[in-house]
Amino acid sequence: MRAGRRTVEVHRPGKVLFPAGADGEECTKGDLVAYYRSVAPFMLPQLRGRPLMLERHPDGVDGPRFMQKNTPGHYPEWITRTRVGKEDGTVLHTVCDDTATLVFLADQACLTFHRWLSRAGRADRPDLMIFDLDPSGDDFAAVREAARWLGDLLDEVRLPSALMTTGSRGLHVVVPLNGRHGFDEVRAFARDAAELLAAEHPEQLTTAARKKDRGERLYLDVQRNGYAQTAVAPFTVRARPGAPVAMPIGWDQLDDPGLGPRRWTVADALEQARTRPWSKTSGAGRALGPARRRLDALRA
Numbered sequence: 001m002r003a004g005r006r007t008v009e010v011h012r013p014g015k016v017l018f019p020a021g022a023d024g025e026e027c028t029k030g031d032l033v034a035y036y037r038s039v040a041p042f043m044l045p046q047l048r049g050r051p052l053m054l055e056r057h058p059d060g061v062d063g064p065r066f067m068q069k070n071t072p073g074h075y076p077e078w079i080t081r082t083r084v085g086k087e088d089g090t091v092l093h094t095v096c097d098d099t100a101t102l103v104f105l106a107d108q109a110c111l112t113f114h115r116w117l118s119r120a121g122r123a124d125r126p127d128l129m130i131f132d133l134d135p136s137g138d139d140f141a142a143v144r145e146a147a148r149w150l151g152d153l154l155d156e157v158r159l160p161s162a163l164m165t166t167g168s169r170g171l172h173v174v175v176p177l178n179g180r181h182g183f184d185e186v187r188a189f190a191r192d193a194a195e196l197l198a199a200e201h202p203e204q205l206t207t208a209a210r211k212k213d214r215g216e217r218l219y220l221d222v223q224r225n226g227y228a229q230t231a232v233a234p235f236t237v238r239a240r241p242g243a244p245v246a247m248p249i250g251w252d253q254l255d256d257p258g259l260g261p262r263r264w265t266v267a268d269a270l271e272q273a274r275t276r277p278w279s280k281t282s283g284a285g286r287a288l289g290p291a292r293r294r295l296d297a298l299r300a
Contacts, residue, residue: 003037006078006100010107017060017109018243027243027266033106035237035266040099042273043235047102049119051082051093053230054105055112061239068110069093079104082120086228095120111237114230117186118179123227126186127179127285130231131194132221133170140260142218143170146205147254149197150220157193157294162281163254165261167238167246170218172231176285183227189288189295190222196299235273237266245269250277 013030020026054068080095117126206217244262
């Protein structure tokens with residue numbers, strides 16, 4: 001298959017990765033590769049320069065799952081790598097900088113791309129902040145409500161934000177940063193914002209990490225805002241029936257009655273991608289200093 005300036009061999013394109021079921025038609029490896037090639041112009045800006053954790057399902061979603069951090073030695077030399085530190089050494093992560101790499105990884109049955117919130121060369125300085133709105137069940141109405149509250153709070157502290165379906169159960173709210181703050185500072189800000197919202201809506205929201213402490217409340221998860229933590233990348237496929245996709249959406253789409261966390265799949269995601277729903281938040285990220293002062297004033 002031609003992918004940018006390279007030709008990438010696709011092995012066993014007819015292999016079924018997502019069996020047919022009530023949620024949709026079967027999806028083969030060939031379908032997965034074609035999907036990722038088609039969304040490459042939209043997805044690559046969200047991946048470039050970022051260490052990745054790759055979720056691979058060589059035998060399809062009904063087979064074993066492999067979470068791959070280190071880049072195997074047999075990967076082509078033209079695939080970008082980055083070495084980042086960990087507590088007892090280093091990890092040589094794969095970086096997806098071009099269409100050929102995206103197609104190659106899809107051929108390796110990489111269904112889901114989990115990206116770092118920082119970039120190679122500045123691994124300790126995140127340029128994204130993530131709020132994961134995780135409902136206790138499948139109540140998406142609670143997710144919509146929490147997203148509106150969080151969006152209003154971020155507007156009040158003057159931070160731009162963008163929405164994304166996760167392809168699983170909830171939504172991610174993504175805040176672009178300028179990359180000048182450490183993970184501890186970013187996570188502390190996200191935690192304080194989440195705790196402020198939970199205090200204002202104690203019957204609906206919680207920041208309790210333990211499931212047994214949450215009850216039926218929606219969990220405002222900010223734990224992804226830590227060094228070496230990852231979040232599912234925009235446009236990535238999830239290992240769930242029907243091959244749903246984590247899809248960027250506009251804030252106005254939150255009112256769409258047909259919206260759900262698995263609204264888009266590999267069969268129809270390209271149409272939504274072409275609308276460029278994040279175009280209004282694609283500029284330079286913000287500093288946290290002014291927003292921190294405004295948040296502290298609200299918490300006082």
